[in-house]
Amino acid sequence: MQFSAMETLMIALLVLGTGQWLVHRISILSRLNMPEPVVGGLLATIIVTGLQIGGVSLTFDESMKVPSMLFFFGAVGLAADFRLLRQGGWAMLLFAVLVIVLVALQDLAGVGMAKLMGLEPYYGLIGGSVTMTGGHGTGAAWASVFEKDFGLTGVSELAAASATFGLVFGALLGGPLAMFLIRRYRIAAPAHGAADDDAAYDKAERPHPISAGSVIRILMLLSVGVVVGKVAAEEFASVFRLPTFVWVLFVCILLGNTARRLWRVNDATIDVVGNTALGIFLAITLMSLQLLQLVDLALPMLAMLVGQVLLALAFITFVTFRLMGRNYDSAVLCAGHCGFAMGATPTAVANIQAVTQHHGPSPLAFIIVPVVGGFIVDIANATIIQTFVSVLSG
Numbered sequence: 001m002q003f004s005a006m007e008t009l010m011i012a013l014l015v016l017g018t019g020q021w022l023v024h025r026i027s028i029l030s031r032l033n034m035p036e037p038v039v040g041g042l043l044a045t046i047i048v049t050g051l052q053i054g055g056v057s058l059t060f061d062e063s064m065k066v067p068s069m070l071f072f073f074g075a076v077g078l079a080a081d082f083r084l085l086r087q088g089g090w091a092m093l094l095f096a097v098l099v100i101v102l103v104a105l106q107d108l109a110g111v112g113m114a115k116l117m118g119l120e121p122y123y124g125l126i127g128g129s130v131t132m133t134g135g136h137g138t139g140a141a142w143a144s145v146f147e148k149d150f151g152l153t154g155v156s157e158l159a160a161a162s163a164t165f166g167l168v169f170g171a172l173l174g175g176p177l178a179m180f181l182i183r184r185y186r187i188a189a190p191a192h193g194a195a196d197d198d199a200a201y202d203k204a205e206r207p208h209p210i211s212a213g214s215v216i217r218i219l220m221l222l223s224v225g226v227v228v229g230k231v232a233a234e235e236f237a238s239v240f241r242l243p244t245f246v247w248v249l250f251v252c253i254l255l256g257n258t259a260r261r262l263w264r265v266n267d268a269t270i271d272v273v274g275n276t277a278l279g280i281f282l283a284i285t286l287m288s289l290q291l292l293q294l295v296d297l298a299l300p301m302l303a304m305l306v307g308q309v310l311l312a313l314a315f316i317t318f319v320t321f322r323l324m325g326r327n328y329d330s331a332v333l334c335a336g337h338c339g340f341a342m343g344a345t346p347t348a349v350a351n352i353q354a355v356t357q358h359h360g361p362s363p364l365a366f367i368i369v370p371v372v373g374g375f376i377v378d379i380a381n382a383t384i385i386q387t388f389v390s391v392l393s394g
Contacts, residue, residue: 041286075274077252189360
């Protein structure tokens, strides 16, 4: 059974709606901060795989997948407001360096474990920062690159499974790790006024109202960024071998920061447009997965992912916590670091919210984690992954 582009879009939106309904109805999914597109998409994957086992094959038109992916990464670029970097000061700079170091270690460990298990080293990148730090969006994007350029099979399925594995553990372990550090070192939250905490939270989180005009302006910027990024990827292919979505990311960073000097850029609109694009991209990607191709790679990848979780926990506990000051703010930052080192920025924010609700406010964490996790980590991750790809293929 083959579906057209519009039929595929309709099913993808139904998958997204189902994911929303499940997350709101099943409390454990909400507490783990599971993304609605992933929940609905994985359910769709199971149904499609069951039909395939029963002899019914479903084929979806994936023509809207790449544009959705490019719009998502373009939105990440537009959200990269360089002015926010000044608010965190030296602590933000140090935390960003620690995050980048862990990203590189994830890829080193992944490639090393893949070679030990007799797999192509690119599978190590999928089990490394591509999905651990990058999450589902980055995982699916790089999976398509590995499949197209290097002929690997089952990469999309592995990327989805690995990102979900990381997301669950990032949500499960972030809060308990911070609470362990707080109790182990007997540290307490410093005194903060409620107004100070609210102000810090407002700068990082509180959105402005969304209007038709703001949506049009963001779509305009994204369209320009996607087109210019695609042209740049083609023109510079012989000089800089970067995937198209990385070019789109960088172009939109420039566009977004230029636009902020001309008019007020509505970050809430960027979030809505970007998350909608990501939802459609993930739904179509997960609907089209072929889980039966994973059988031979399941156990090696599971071992690799467990190793990545242990690496992240060790680094965050013994390096991030100590270098960030061994105080309450550093413990909260560890919860955030755990969130996006094994999941995504929303998981990181949910982790620090859970810790501060129990132990007291940390305005510094509410400034640093959204900024570093929102765009610094994505830029660094894309650069490090591309470096590893160039070395491995070169």
